[in-house]
Amino acid sequence: GESVGLHLPTLSVQEGDNSIINCAYSNSASDYFIWYKQESGKGPQFIIDIRSNMDKRQGQRVTVLLNKTVKHLSLQIAATQPGDSAVYFCALMADSSYKLIFGSGTRLLVRP
Amino acid sequence: DTEVTQTPKHLVMGMTNKKSLKCEQHMGHRAMYWYKQKAKKPPELMFVYSYEKLSINESVPSRFSPECPNSSLLNLHLHALQPEDSALYLCASSPGTGGNIQYFGAGTRLSVL
Numbered sequence: 001g002e003s004v005g006l007h008l009p010t011l012s013v014q015e016g017d018n019s020i021i022n023c024a025y026s027n028s029a030s031d032y033f034i035w036y037k038q039e040s041g042k043g044p045q046f047i048i049d050i051r052s053n054m055d056k057r058q059g060q061r062v063t064v065l066l067n068k069t070v071k072h073l074s075l076q077i078a079a080t081q082p083g084d085s086a087v088y089f090c091a092l093m094a095d096s097s098y099k100l101i102f103g104s105g106t107r108l109l110v111r112p
Numbered sequence: 113d114t115e116v117t118q119t120p121k122h123l124v125m126g127m128t129n130k131k132s133l134k135c136e137q138h139m140g141h142r143a144m145y146w147y148k149q150k151a152k153k154p155p156e157l158m159f160v161y162s163y164e165k166l167s168i169n170e171s172v173p174s175r176f177s178p179e180c181p182n183s184s185l186l187n188l189h190l191h192a193l194q195p196e197d198s199a200l201y202l203c204a205s206s207p208g209t210g211g212n213i214q215y216f217g218a219g220t221r222l223s224v225l
Contacts, residue, residue, distance in 0.1 A: 046213050046214075049213060093211065099157060099160070100214055102154035104154055105154055
């Protein structure tokens with residue numbers, strides 16, 4: 001079945017530095033990947049997505065990289081700001097499925 | 113507008129009470145979802161409605177009863193809950209087909225006494 005794992009439960013970075021949050025998955029049939037940000041007391045907020053026919057996708061200050069060979073996904077945040085402090089979840093689904101499987105989450109702490 | 117609205121924000125109920133959680137979206141999405149999230153854990157899927165029909169039930173106990181009155185509304189009826197059902201209940205919606213972004217509401221924080 002599908003499973004999603006994260007390499008680090010908590011990531012602490014200095015304000016202004018770049019952050020990298022990693023995610024591993026096991027099911028090669030997964031073909032759609034989403035990163036969500038969840039702040040305290042709020043629901044998950046969409047950040048960026050990528051489909052399996054792509055290796056990289058960029059948004060505003062964020063980049064998602066997908067390595068299908070090793071089944072690894074990463075989220076890069078450039079010039080991390082205090083407002084980036086939150087829990088970040090990777091999530092994946094098979095393209096024809098409604099079922100979204102979430103990883104266990106990484107808490108990002110931004111030091112001033 | 114990518115807003116999913118959930119009410120109430122907080123709910124406290126006893127184990128013999130009946131209550132309902134409500135979710136509304138006006139994005140024209142045809143798929144709506146209920147998730148349960150325990151503290152420091154990821155969201156877990158409970159139910160999926162597609163075109164107002166229940167398409168996925170993740171073996172959720174019958175004390176949780178979903179309802180989709182129309183394409184914009186999703187309810188979750190609660191009855192005879194247990195203290196371990198205390199959690200954040202999240203609603204989400206997405207366009208009709210799979211493989212699309214799911215947009216989440218802020219959730220209802222439920223406490224069962």
